[in-house]
Amino acid sequence: MKKIVIVGAVAGGATVASQIRYYDKDAQIVIFDQDETMSYAACGMPYVIGGEITDSSSLLAATPEEFKKEKNIDVRLKHRVISINRELKVVEVLNLDTQQSFEESYDVLILSPGGTPIIPKTPGLESSNMFTLRNFNDMEKIKHYIKTEQPKSCVIVGAGFIGLEMAENLVNLGLNVSIVEKSQQVMNIMDVDSSALVEKELLAHGVKLFKGNFITKANGQHLDLDLGEKIQADFILMSVGVSPSTELAEKAQLAIGETRGIVTNEYLQTNDLSIYAIGDAAENIDFITGDAKRVPLAWPAHRQAYIVARHITGDNIPFKGLLGTSICKVFTQSVATTGLNEKTLTDRHMNFKSLTQKSNSNAGYYPDHEKIFLKIHYDAATRKVLGAQVVGGKGVDKRIDVLSTAIYAGLTMDDLQALELAYAPPYSTPKDPVNMAGYKAK
Structure with a gap:
């Protein structure tokens, strides 16, 4: 009987576990995740904060109890995998409740650790009400803050997907919203003329834009920007981007690529063929050019999970690369x-x-x-x-x-x-x- 250990229990990890169980009824499957919730729909979080989705629990697709009962998959939340011994094929795991560590053996290890929000080093930032939106707990903190403190204004740092979705939802809650973006355009993955249409929509709904700019100093609600402006906000939402969580892989001397993701082959194997990597932390290739590419979105994680599950259970389906297809609602x-x-x-x-x-x-x-x-x-x-x-x-x-x-x-x-x-x-x-x-x- 094959033993499969999975690090991470959100889109990639939970999906690959379910897929493996579908094709292999006997494998022993254990998932570790350091958070308190699993298998939640992260893409829905801005809409919960904005009140478009009224029940935050509707984002939770499964619980550890359901995974155990329905799929015989052992999910251990609040457990952080802190090291990998590739030679012995064991991981060291820290129970975050008891602070006790233990070893877990594996035949196959799947890394789906996700990413960590990037927070620029900013003098005085600790004096401000600052939030990131990466996991379910982050969402609940923002919701609670808005409900109890009833803020009137927010500065969003970063004009990517999450930043723009949050701008819309916060405006819909009645807040004054400003966006500070380091590049010269919003949605900088788009061409300038396409981006200009998005900018026009933001301005039409009262969002203030500070492009080519960043916060140089924070003093509570008072923020100094690089180009000299001084703005005020009750809280800051950092939405600069996500850094792939590769510390575990690096310690185990798995190859890290030019996108800072864990390098994988066409079957999502790392340079250790008994270890796979999927999701936000995995580096794949561009479908058109073959260049290194990393796309931290839901579709790649789900597709990669399927390919890994099939490969582990004996069917070699290659991952052909990423196009980065994406869509975002902006008002x-x-x-x-x-x-x-x-x-x-x-x-x-x-x-x-x-x-x-x-x-x-x-x-x-x-x-x-x-x-x-x-x-x-x-x-x-x-x-x-x-x-x-x-x-x-x-x-x-x-x-x-x-x-x-x-x-x-x-x-x-x-x-x-x-x-x-x-x-x-x-x-x-x-x-x-x-x-x-x-x-x-x-």
């Missing part, structure tokens, strides 16, 4: 991206062309229609689609998914013309915006 607009952006294509000296397409989401005569901005990059020689961004009021998810599928399938701009996409006035136009982009590329 009335949806913002989505897939594949390579303009900066990456330019930095790699790739021979590419770009086009933009402005369309209605569906029939203009139908009362419920919105504007869509679509941008596509494609190979100048082969005309294969390399990347896309879509911003609009509705139908954005449909278009980005079609374009992500087109990249995966190796389709060209000319193929986009020929895609037979669903049409009725409430949903699209006779020639969908994706079709129109294909015709425009001619």
